[in-house]
Amino acid sequence: MSLSNAFFAIIKRDLVLALRRRSEIANPLLFFVLVITLFPLGIGAQPHLLQAIAPGIIWVSALLAAMLSLDSLFRSDFDDGSLEQILLSAHPTSLLVLAKIVAHWLVTGLPLLIVAPLLAVFLGMPTHSLGILLLTLLLGTPVLSLIGAIGVALTVGLRRGGMILSLLVLPLYVPVLIFASNAVEIANTGLPVTAQINILISILVMAVVLAPWPTAAALKMSLN
Amino acid sequence: MSRTENFQLQAQQLTCIRDDRVLFSELSFELNAGQVVLLEGKNGSGKTSLLRILCGFREPDEGALFWCGETLNNSQYNADMAYVGHLDGVKKELTVLENLKVSLALGQAGRYTIEEALVRVNLANYDDVLVQALSAGQKRRLSLARLLITENKIWILDEPFTSIDKQGIVLIETLMTEHCAQGGMIVLTSHHDIELPSVTVQRINLS
Numbered sequence: 001m002s003l004s005n006a007f008f009a010i011i012k013r014d015l016v017l018a019l020r021r022r023s024e025i026a027n028p029l030l031f032f033v034l035v036i037t038l039f040p041l042g043i044g045a046q047p048h049l050l051q052a053i054a055p056g057i058i059w060v061s062a063l064l065a066a067m068l069s070l071d072s073l074f075r076s077d078f079d080d081g082s083l084e085q086i087l088l089s090a091h092p093t094s095l096l097v098l099a100k101i102v103a104h105w106l107v108t109g110l111p112l113l114i115v116a117p118l119l120a121v122f123l124g125m126p127t128h129s130l131g132i133l134l135l136t137l138l139l140g141t142p143v144l145s146l147i148g149a150i151g152v153a154l155t156v157g158l159r160r161g162g163m164i165l166s167l168l169v170l171p172l173y174v175p176v177l178i179f180a181s182n183a184v185e186i187a188n189t190g191l192p193v194t195a196q197i198n199i200l201i202s203i204l205v206m207a208v209v210l211a212p213w214p215t216a217a218a219l220k221m222s223l224n
Numbered sequence: 225m226s227r228t229e230n231f232q233l234q235a236q237q238l239t240c241i242r243d244d245r246v247l248f249s250e251l252s253f254e255l256n257a258g259q260v261v262l263l264e265g266k267n268g269s270g271k272t273s274l275l276r277i278l279c280g281f282r283e284p285d286e287g288a289l290f291w292c293g294e295t296l297n298n299s300q301y302n303a304d305m306a307y308v309g310h311l312d313g314v315k316k317e318l319t320v321l322e323n324l325k326v327s328l329a330l331g332q333a334g335r336y337t338i339e340e341a342l343v344r345v346n347l348a349n350y351d352d353v354l355v356q357a358l359s360a361g362q363k364r365r366l367s368l369a370r371l372l373i374t375e376n377k378i379w380i381l382d383e384p385f386t387s388i389d390k391q392g393i394v395l396i397e398t399l400m401t402e403h404c405a406q407g408g409m410i411v412l413t414s415h416h417d418i419e420l421p422s423v424t425v426q427r428i429n430l431s
Contacts, residue, residue: 006329008329013318013326016317016322076315082315084279084281084311085327088279088280089330090300090303090331092299224281
């Protein structure tokens with residue numbers, strides 16, 4: 001069977017699995033919505049302050065929601081031996097791993113994109129910058145999944161890898177956070193944000209090309 | 225498959241050290257088409273470690289492995305090898321059929337179709353059943369069905385008889401005999417005594 005066949009079979013398998021264990025989709029999304037809805041309550045009746053920090057709130061919540069969902073990426077496959085079978089396939093492991101990351105993003109990243117505009121309006125963000133917010137999420141959340149995959153692959157063999165995982169992965173998330181929330185902030189004032197968007201695009205391209213290899217290598221190490 | 229050379233797995237002077245304990249050292253053997261290697265030894269003697277070295281999950285601490293005369297070239301060796309380990313490697317939230325379809329997509333179509341393989345392992349009519357509803361022995365047979373639907377030369381089996389009933393043991397022995405008759409080879413660990421009358425069985429005692 002061809003490589004593309006294997007690639008899509010893995011994506012399909014993970015999507016079916018996610019549908020059968022719905023909490024995997026619901027948890028990060030619920031977290032995202034909850035954090036953002038709690039902010040206005042905590043800050044009180046200060047619409048200008050809220051509007052000013054809205055890009056930061058949305059992006060920090062997205063980042064934490066992504067962190068929360070990371071562990072499910074390889075955990076169950078590691079526990080039931082499916083990961084061994086994936087690594088033993090004659091197809092390049094890095095591409096099969098990429099398929100798993102794509103499926104993971106479709107399950108945990110894409111739902112954030114769908115609810116984000118609603119929450120942005122809720123925080124009082126001007127409607128003309130919603131497009132830029134969506135664009136940054138579209139470019140940024142896959143990077144979170146890709147970089148996170150390296151960290152999860154390194155820690156999946158450890159019983160309590162959660163703490164190490166956050167320490168490993170969070171510093172690498174910072175550039176995405178800075179450029180993405182900055183783009184939305186600037187867009188709020190009506191200025192062009194081409195530079196930030198270009199940087200996010202290049203980060204995404206680099207992550208797609210470079211992240212699967214260390215992930216595959218780290219998975220091999222974790223299985224050892 | 226266009227390759228017609230004789231398949232051969234050679235292990236030379238393998239040593240495995242775990243936590244400063246030497247599990248085995250200078251272990252050499254040769255496995256040719258149609259043969260079986262049975263690893264024996266008490267618990268903790270390194271049987272599973274040796275199998276994982278043969279799978280390529282672990283590097284031997286010393287020594288080398290050769291597949292058809294060449295050092296293990298992963299993609300070629302992986303295409304020729306199938307492994308059933310301690311863990312069944314099936315997803316319990318998927319049905320029997322869905323699980324096998326994924327395995328098929330990861331490998332190359334082999335001797336049997338999925339339906340034929342399920343008949344062989346006595347799981348016909350279970351194709352739409354979720355794996356979590358199967359018994360331990362049935363799960364084991366499902367993971368063995370994976371060996372039948374993909375094209376492979378060497379089977380590496382870690383305790384294939386765990387939680388399998390008497391008829392199941394006979395069934396697996398039949399499948400193993402057939403695989404060897406078609407030029408396949410098998411490395412396995414087992415606490416049961418296997419009966420493969422028409423096959424050359426090398427026994428390696430690790431303890």
